[in-house]
Amino acid sequence: MLITGAAGQIGYALAPMVCAGAATGKTKRIELRLLDIPVAATALEGVKMELRDAAFDLVDSIDTFVDVEKACEGVDVAIMVGGFPRKVGMERKDVMSKNVAIYQQQASALAKYAKPDVRVVVVANPANTNAAILAKSAPSIPSHNVTCLTRLDHNRALAQLGERANTSTRDVKNVIIWGNHSSTQYPDVNHATIGGKPAREVVGDDAFLDGDFVTTVRQRGAAIIEARKLSSALSAASSVCDHVYDWLHGTAEGVFTSMGVVSDGSYGIKEGLMYSFPVTCSGGKWQIVQNLSIDERSRRLMDESAAELIEELEMAEQCLAEA
Numbered sequence: 001m002l003i004t005g006a007a008g009q010i011g012y013a014l015a016p017m018v019c020a021g022a023a024t025g026k027t028k029r030i031e032l033r034l035l036d037i038p039v040a041a042t043a044l045e046g047v048k049m050e051l052r053d054a055a056f057d058l059v060d061s062i063d064t065f066v067d068v069e070k071a072c073e074g075v076d077v078a079i080m081v082g083g084f085p086r087k088v089g090m091e092r093k094d095v096m097s098k099n100v101a102i103y104q105q106q107a108s109a110l111a112k113y114a115k116p117d118v119r120v121v122v123v124a125n126p127a128n129t130n131a132a133i134l135a136k137s138a139p140s141i142p143s144h145n146v147t148c149l150t151r152l153d154h155n156r157a158l159a160q161l162g163e164r165a166n167t168s169t170r171d172v173k174n175v176i177i178w179g180n181h182s183s184t185q186y187p188d189v190n191h192a193t194i195g196g197k198p199a200r201e202v203v204g205d206d207a208f209l210d211g212d213f214v215t216t217v218r219q220r221g222a223a224i225i226e227a228r229k230l231s232s233a234l235s236a237a238s239s240v241c242d243h244v245y246d247w248l249h250g251t252a253e254g255v256f257t258s259m260g261v262v263s264d265g266s267y268g269i270k271e272g273l274m275y276s277f278p279v280t281c282s283g284g285k286w287q288i289v290q291n292l293s294i295d296e297r298s299r300r301l302m303d304e305s306a307a308e309l310i311e312e313l314e315m316a317e318q319c320l321a322e323a
Contacts, residue, residue: 007040014240
């Protein structure tokens with residue numbers, strides 16, 4: 001398994017969870033590869049030392065790299081945490097241009113050196129568009145094997161419903177995150193259940209579910225930064241593990257999750273767009289949940305997020321053409 005950006009906050013939180021089996025299960029042996037940029041090489045070695053000192057039973061090897069091609073050799077799962085963050089004074093296109101270059105290079109290395117059936121989850125923002133560029137730049141990797149993380153938003157939605165209903169999160173099922181991992185995402189409760197009953201019936205407050213609930217899920221990352229003065233590394237790392245585990249081991253019967261995946265045209269979303277859908281997983285593959293009823297409000301919100309993604313992708317493809 002490969003973790004990029006492994007010396008950063010999310011990487012530091014994620015690596016021990018992976019080593020404990022949270023992503024791949026409690027029986028699979030782990031050969032962990034940690035990649036970061038050269039300036040972070042010393043910190044990366046420190047992460048490796050800590051992981052070694054934790055003496056995880058499942059870990060056979062831990063190796064660090066600053067060379068992306070060497071890091072990708074023989075990888076079967078790649079968690080792409082590394083990316084270029086937006087800085088003060090930077091335009092969206094500047095950030096997109098930086099990330100296009102990063103993900104084009106990483107795509108080439110994965111296509112050349114990783115296992116042919118490598119599974120990829122992109123975490124670095126803009127996650128959907130970074131994943132789309134990676135998939136476009138590595139056509140030899142099956143498009144179904146490239147995904148992006150919206151499980152963090154999904155888990156946030158589960159938690160908010162559980163808190164509102166004064167029950168455990170495990171009793172909440174089948175929320176949906178539609179669209180982009182951004183402030184246009186649509187957290188949908190119309191098919192969710194709490195304790196086996198429709199979530200809207202249990203909560204009994206449509207104004208909350210259509211208002212503050214959506215806003216809270218959309219803005220949770222910003223709220224955590226405001227509170228911690230740091231990003232939501234712990235919850236992001238945990239959600240990455242949930243995403244990979246369900247992909248590899250399958251979702252429970254009757255339960256679906258949210259993943260950013262390549263659209264096949266389902267629900268009227270443009271084919272080829274990297275968009276978050278409700279999915280089930282089985283046999284190491286994901287499938288979009290079909291035939292869910294979509295009301296007028298949901299349709300509008302889903303399309304708004306799709307429009308933002310189309311704009312992002314067009315910008316990224318322009319940067320790709322100019323590179």
